[in-house]
Amino acid sequence: MRVKQPAGRLELPDEFRRVLDGQSFVPLAFSVEHARALADLAMVHRNPFGRMLVAQAEQERMTIVTRDPALAASNARTLAA
Numbered sequence: 001m002r003v004k005q006p007a008g009r010l011e012l013p014d015e016f017r018r019v020l021d022g023q024s025f026v027p028l029a030f031s032v033e034h035a036r037a038l039a040d041l042a043m044v045h046r047n048p049f050g051r052m053l054v055a056q057a058e059q060e061r062m063t064i065v066t067r068d069p070a071l072a073a074s075n076a077r078t079l080a081a
Contacts (some may be wrong), residue, residue, distance in 0.1 A: 003049060034059055045070040 004010035013019070030052060038055040045051050050071055057064045057076040064071055064078045072078045 028056060028060065028062075030056065031059075042075075044074045 001010055001012060001016075005012050008065060012079070021045075034052070034055045037059045038051055041051055041055055041058075044055060047070075050068065053064055054071060054074045054076045060076070064076050066078055066081050067081045072080065
């Protein structure tokens with residue numbers, strides 16, 4: 001999110017960090033297993049960060065919340081935002 005914000009592609013409120021800290025999110029590091037999955041991933045998304053998210057979601061069996069149609073077209077489970 002913080003990569004997209006300065007580029008003007010995402011608006012976040014000033015208190016975003018405080019709101020996020022109040023949630024039950026658990027940080028997910030990018031692991032060696034994620035990198036291996038990334039190497040085998042079809043080129044459905046050209047953005048390296050998007051590809052990393054897809055690899056993590058597939059490996060962790062998680063859902064990506066996105067408005068990006070390229071991510072939604074991947075094999076990862078997605079939820080349209």
